[in-house]
Amino acid sequence: MPDTSPLVAALTQLAALPEVAAASDHAREVCTQLRWHEALRRRIPEASAESRVRGAWASAELDGARSTASIVREIMMGARGRSAEPDPAERVIHGAIAATAETEHLRDLVTHSPGQALARLHTAAAAQLVDDRDQLGRPRVEGEGCDEFADLGPAPTGEELRRRLDGIIELMRSASEAPALVVASIVHAEIATVRPFVVGNGLVARAVERALIAATGLDPTGVAVPEAGHGHEGGPAYLGSLNGYVHGGAPGVSLWLKHCGDSLVAGAEEGWRVAESVRAGRLG
Template sequence: MPDTRVLDSLHTITAWPAVAEALQETSEACTRLRWHEGLRRRAPEAAGESRVRGARCSAEMDGARSENAVVRSLLIGATPWPEDPDPTLAVIRGAIQATAEAEHVGRIVGTAPRQALARLHTAAAEPLLHGEDRALVGRPREGRECQEMSDLGAPPADVTGRLTRVVDLLDCVGTPGVPVVLIAAIAHAEIAVVRPFLRGNGLVARALERALVHAGGVDPTGVSVPESGHLRRGATPYLGSLTAYARGSRDGVELWVRHVAEAITEGAAEGERIADAVRAGRLDPAT
């Protein structure tokens, strides 16, 4: 059973006028994408391209710039991974693996949230953690310091308690009257702000958002690219909105939820561009 206090908080946020408006715009954008003619027969192809672009954008949000063609070639195995990848390739590999895993954990994110988080982190962090740190693949950092996303300031000390709040939040998936985009936004922020893992927190947060948007029925086609929306909006608004959320005020939470809703709306537009290209037969593997 979902925690009633969490549900009450979600219902309260949903009723805020600016949030309600942003969530409605997101719903309309994803509905347009869902019924795009280009997805009638070739939705799997379009969804595959969404994963390529999502992984590339998520990696770039963590400073690992690349091109769609490079990520596509690595994802399908046309380009082999080096035995000792440099830091940029390690992040790209983590982004590819986490984005792909998001498609699978969507089935359990609302019923076995701890398992879903562990699987997403295993996918994201496997290329990033080495030596003794590999013992923390798929596990919280347990008192270890996290150096990621330092612009947000030091993460909260109570990692276990805040991670439990994320689990309670994910337990609300599928509850009538609670928009899954709102759950995705809050879950994304909690992972980014708390940084419960030693490495790969940003990759996990964005993959979790993707999993919720897809599995929660907002974008059942899996063609939207929410990561593209975040990248297009830029790192400064992303980190600024997260910083505002971390303060815990209504204005801060509202700013972040609107930021995510608008990023998902832009991600749906990117999905439409993919669907247009698929329908026209001009999804160029070289781009």
Template structure:
């Protein structure tokens, strides 16, 4: 068995954890069903643009920057300006990183390190010193965000090993289950915290690129970030539990992500319905 096939087999085996297989199948079904929406026949670009705005808005909200989706949409198309404060800067970064995710989704598996660097440049460019952007943390540098206390973040050889694992996940063969790959990439970036800042935005944008690029959501309209936000404190609690490496905690995280895709497909349907009727609507979140 080659290394690639062994990795694909080990990732597929995670679907055998309690509750995971059924949850993953529900996510696949939800993604398949939304592909048949009328809006995606002739107005798919419009639907994807609106879904991307919502994904960026929810990702920024998970970092504490909560703006109405209408304002984020207008900022994304250059029709208005977000406040020039920390929340505004973070939301602009979320808009940039999701735009970049759409550019790297097809090359993510072939050039994962470069794709991560590009995502971090989009997330942190202008917010960090230039020499800290687009590269992993160096010895002595602590992460400013992510899951866990700064002093417990892996460094040196430990961080290099975690990064190598993330690269392996991103470059897993096509036979590897997309949802499992995306969920683990999401969790690994947020818990390894490879960057000085921007780990949350990069983690969610990378996971988003995985589910689109690997064909789970080829139209790019599933807004699963909305379900992560709706989970409230449970989102971070599940990620903290994931760091233990215990099988039940990993299973719980995979089930959460699968459920998030199902709910995200529902949000995507709202987007598609609005596009069909010639209008876009705000989310209920604030």
């Protein structure tokens, strides 16, 4: 039997918890069913593009930027012009669109060059959110804080921030060996908790999860909509599960992992609706 790193062993132990294993098995089963949907035999690009539309919309909604999937679709297709001076919600929507679109190009980078993948996703997500463009694509430095996810407690700084960010990168590299759902879920939670960037951390966390789910083969078609899954019980349920991850000890971590498994099931079900719409020729 090959040697297993302590990190992979710990992730494997988490995946073996009964409630986590059940959620993970269900998620994998539903993703497998989605993979063999008749519409995806020849039309994966069309379906995955629509998944990114719905994912961007859902991710922006989780950050409090309200819109509709139709508006996001029109923006992504170039059929709707962008405001010369977008309000804060529009900026978040544009960031969600850009970050979700960027995931299409990161399947190799997200596990082999995770630092580069994070930088690219943040540059896309925060282009209209940062006050200083020098803050794009790089972690916070001394004197820079972050006001996002305030309920999770103060964002780490200094040496703790560097150590936690190194841990996120190591987690992403482990995705080829460790249980995929557990890796994607913990990376998502760690980015939200650590908040390595001055702004845009939620958009980056959800985009990284999408990229990892595709790169690890959980959803190789990229048609599932995990962002919609996180919002299927409402934003408070999503934030409550994250709060459990941070403050709830081992039971809270298990709660978050179960939430992510259930969210991927809901996201794959949304992907099935995408595939059905593609087959029927009635997107939107």
